[in-house]
Amino acid sequence: MEYEGKMKSKTDEVMEKMPTPLRNFGPEYIKAFVSFVDILGFRQIIADKRPIEINTLLDAVGFFSSQPELRRAPYSKTKNLPMVLQFSDSIIRIQPLDQNDENISAMDLFDGELSSLLLAQGNLACNGVLLRGGLTFGDVCVQKNRVFGPAFNKAYHLESSLARYPRIIVDECLCAQNSCNPIIDLVGYHNWTSLAFHLYEYMERYDDGQWGINYEVVALFETCV
Secondary structure (H helix, E strand, O other): OHHHHHHHHHHHHHHHHOOEOOOOOOOOOEEEEEEEEEEOOHHHHHHHOOHHHHHHHHHHHHHHOOOOOOOOOOOOOHHHOOEEEEEOOEEEEEEEOOOOOOOOOHHHHHHHHHHHHHHHHHHHHHOOOOEEEEEEEEEEEEEOOEEEOHHHHHHHHHHHHHHOOOOEEEOHHHHOOOOOOHHHHHHOHHHHHHHHHHHHOOEEEOOOOOEEEOOOHHHHHOOOO
16 A cells, blocks of 8 residues: 555656646647657557557557656746647647746757657657657647647648658758747847757758757667666
8 A cells, every 4th residue: 555655646746747738828829849749550559459558558658758847947837838639649749938938948948849759759769669750830729629720730741741750850940050940030049059059969960851859869868768
């Protein structure tokens, strides 16, 4: 009983720090980082495994793609936590940006998205589950049980048309060193250059010119669980 109590306490602690489900941001577009991620080989998984095994797999995917955020700024407020939605073999991750809050940096949120996707991709690969996805930034509408908008469409396009094999593509505009990068437009070129070298540690450029998250970095930090 003591062990069960400790496990329940730990589970509650983890769940409290999880990104939150879909929230209502009103009928207008908001600015957000949007990721669309698919589990590869899911059709075969459905054919080969029992529902209880599939649910266990989806629980693991949900956990790793919803990495608990440390309750530090800007994640100390629930409204700033990312939203993670899962349906069938797809995961949608939406990280809203509150442009009216001067304490929230688009750089910090971008860093958080890259590191969360990196850990999900690397840890799941260590456990035999491969992901393909896309990460972008832009306009999205999140209201009641609906999500739509240009950024959602772009993230889906990156995943379905450009990723093509197990990798998470980062929209090339987010890697640009000029005004085409919306983050530079928000934080200024000086702030971008002071931290960009750290962000590029998470990424690599492939032979086809696409930028992607380099989950092999996970092994360097020994984070596979």
